[in-house]
Amino acid sequence: MTVKEMAHKLGYKIINNTDPVAEKLDAKVTGVYACDLLSHAMAKVNEGDVWITVHTNLNVIAVASLTNCACVMIPENIDIESQSIERANDKGVVLLSSSKSAAHICLEILSALKDMK
Amino acid sequence: MSTIVRDYSIPANDFTIAGEASSSVRKLLSQLGVSPDVVKRTSIAMYEAEINAVIHGNGGKAHVEIDESKIYICISDEGPGIADLDLAMQEGYSTAPDSIREMGFGAGMGLSNIKKNSDILYIETEINKGTKVNITVFFSK
Ligand SMILES: Nc1ncnc2c1ncn2[C@@H]1O[C@H](COP(=O)(O)OP(=O)(O)O)[C@@H](O)[C@H]1O
Ligand SMILES: [Mg+2]
Numbered sequence: 001m002t003v004k005e006m007a008h009k010l011g012y013k014i015i016n017n018t019d020p021v022a023e024k025l026d027a028k029v030t031g032v033y034a035c036d037l038l039s040h041a042m043a044k045v046n047e048g049d050v051w052i053t054v055h056t057n058l059n060v061i062a063v064a065s066l067t068n069c070a071c072v073m074i075p076e077n078i079d080i081e082s083q084s085i086e087r088a089n090d091k092g093v094v095l096l097s098s099s100k101s102a103a104h105i106c107l108e109i110l111s112a113l114k115d116m117k
Numbered sequence: 118m119s120t121i122v123r124d125y126s127i128p129a130n131d132f133t134i135a136g137e138a139s140s141s142v143r144k145l146l147s148q149l150g151v152s153p154d155v156v157k158r159t160s161i162a163m164y165e166a167e168i169n170a171v172i173h174g175n176g177g178k179a180h181v182e183i184d185e186s187k188i189y190i191c192i193s194d195e196g197p198g199i200a201d202l203d204l205a206m207q208e209g210y211s212t213a214p215d216s217i218r219e220m221g222f223g224a225g226m227g228l229s230n231i232k233k234n235s236d237i238l239y240i241e242t243e244i245n246k247g248t249k250v251n252i253t254v255f256f257s258k
């Protein structure tokens with residue numbers, strides 16, 4: 001399941017889809033990780049993970065880029081800082097958003113991944 | 118392969134480019150064909166040291182040397198230094214202010230993450246002089 005397929009299937013909003021990001025929409029989703037401590041996320045987020053965090057500052061984009069996660073998911077319709085969207089465009093980091101809670105999103109993604117098998 | 122040397126400056130309290138040095142090095146290592154596991158460990162260790170220089174060290178510099186067998190990274194600052202290094206190394210210990218915690222930093226995991234992900238870690242620090250974090254990661258063990 002790619003990021004784009006997941007977003008369509010589960011009704012997640014794709015925040016940015018300009019050029020370097022468009023390519024990343026085809027990245028394979030292989031897992032999900034929810035954590036708001038940046039040091040913890042930095043160490044634990046795997047390539048292919050959807051990383052769920054309530055933070056929307058620039059450091060989130062740096063960590064997403066360094067971990068090469070599939071995409072960043074911002075839950076509960078939290079507003080995303082506009083400078084972070086710009087930076088995400090530059091760095092090729094896909095940002096998604098949803099009205100649901102982090103726990104709910106984890107469940108949805110894990111179920112979708114299970115269905116694929 | 119001859120030694121590749123890179124130098125970066127790390128501005129104080131500037132989160133607009135915090136992580137850029139680590140990001141460049143990550144890209145470079147990937148291009149050189151270094152194994153993903155080594156790229157990952159290096160990224161974690163260097164990012165944490167870079168962020169510490171931004172947050173705690175009034176900014177500083179990153180010096181990087183890559184040869185065929187390893188990457189050596191020195192992150193140095195001329196900040197306040199670390200009074201009790203053993204205490205600072207403990208997971209959970211942090212003097213980061215609330216403004217930093219609100220961004221998601223300040224969990225006190227940085228130095229232990231650096232230790233876990235490097236093969237050699239050597240920290241030199243002196244009160245009111247600064248801190249030098251020397252990290253080495255070998256490409257194969
Ligand atoms: N470069 C540095 N200069 C001064 N103090 C530092 C530096 N790096 C770390 N420290 C001190 O060590 C503590 C622990 O660092 P770390 O494990 O990275 O946790 P955190 O950065 O989350 O506080 C910091 O809170 C700070 O007091
Ligand atoms: Mg730290």
